[in-house]
Amino acid sequence: MLNIDARSSKPIYEQIVDGIKENIVKGIFVPGQKIPSVREMSRMLTANPNTIGKAYLELERQKVIETIVGRGTFVSSQYIPNADEDRIQKVKKTLKEVIIEAHYLGLNRTNINEIVDDIYSEIEGK
Amino acid sequence: MLNIDARSSKPIYEQIVDGIKENIVKGIFVPGQKIPSVREMSRMLTANPNTIGKAYLELERQKVIETIVGRGTFVSSQYIPNADEDRIQKVKKTLKEVIIEAHYLGLNRTNINEIVDDIYSEIEGK
Amino acid sequence: MLNIDARSSKPIYEQIVDGIKENIVKGIFVPGQKIPSVREMSRMLTANPNTIGKAYLELERQKVIETIVGRGTFVSSQYIPNADEDRIQKVKKTLKEVIIEAHYLGLNRTNINEIVDDIYSEIEGK
Amino acid sequence: MLNIDARSSKPIYEQIVDGIKENIVKGIFVPGQKIPSVREMSRMLTANPNTIGKAYLELERQKVIETIVGRGTFVSSQYIPNADEDRIQKVKKTLKEVIIEAHYLGLNRTNINEIVDDIYSEIEGK
DNA sequence: GTGGTCTAGACCACA
């Protein structure tokens, strides 16, 4: 469900944050659904509970999940996109960087468009 | 020329690497052109020379620039894109992450395509 | 009557304690009045009876309510304010914290005075 | 500078967050100023560096401070109050709770207004 | 059972 790469330079907790958001966007986790408890996830990923807790805290901060102490953690029943201008700028900046990197790998505009199309196909699940 | 944000979580040396590559892709730096020495760049950016050195080392490793001892540092006369499969996978992964993040900000497929178009317009410089 | 938010970080039993005290201060519950039994309240709020029990125990400890075995639970016929210095200090400290937090949200002294006025209007119920 | 009460039910890291914000509001810490490093603060408060780090992370998330890895942590040069409606509601709610609590301690509207005045005198430093 | 906090201690990249 979640692919964690311990050797990645990206911190484990960030990989968990991104992985859960990916599962939600793909519809694998649905709004209101209970997600694995900190301890369960800790066992599943053989990661420390503190690390899972940090990821869940970040997801809650982003209003992606909701925590009810003593009951568990749930996918937010609805996510209201708040067009946070800072985060949108960051998205644009990352896109520019990735396009420049792609250029140096010999990938042109057409290639990028194809990759973006593939990603949307995967997300929209057809 | 190079916008360095000390407060960013991205290391300064990486910002320099990316910034120089962006300048080259945009044609601001052209193949064979001499780029500022480590000391000059250090003064220009008010950054530690070690940090600049680290950035230049990384750019050399990527064959983006070349250092000729006693002469200076130059943009490589030709960059042969080596379609490094690992790096291509990484590009795809980053693109997927950025698209998921964008989704949570309320940006859809059309918005992403527009942003990508804007970036190519900026790079191709017309 | 009582608005319980399961997602709040404030424990449910504390929300019940505060909610009942609010109802009494507003005059919705009057001295001597019978309040719902633990079981009734449990059904009304769809909360665990243990949780209600804990709230009622705390309210009794504060002499806000009284339980007469076999008869039920009642709003204390008179509440003698005991100017517990510790609790007064805590009130002052919480007020200071909330004012600082308000400052960071752009709320100034006038705004705070208005909010306090509004709250007293609501409590005094006219 | 920071009064930490280990016996308080309020977590240490939250006490640090609130304490630093109080110092800034009072003008003891000024914009741009370096605040003690995680390790220094850890020694000063005899608290674990992780706990300090957690407090600093929260302050950074609130844009109260800025971190430059390798350089230190600084009071944000300017704090732009963003009237986050959620947080304003929370302020109002806390004010209501504190006023009800005060009522039970025998403090009336006049008393509350005096306390608020005292707090502003302390903050504005005259 | 649930998540939240904290300590101790290690390791790391960065400036």
Place this chain on the structure above:
DNA sequence: GTGGTCTAGACCACA
């Protein structure tokens, strides 16, 4: 020097 991440393990309140 700086902060960031992670593990191991303990303790706690809450439902």
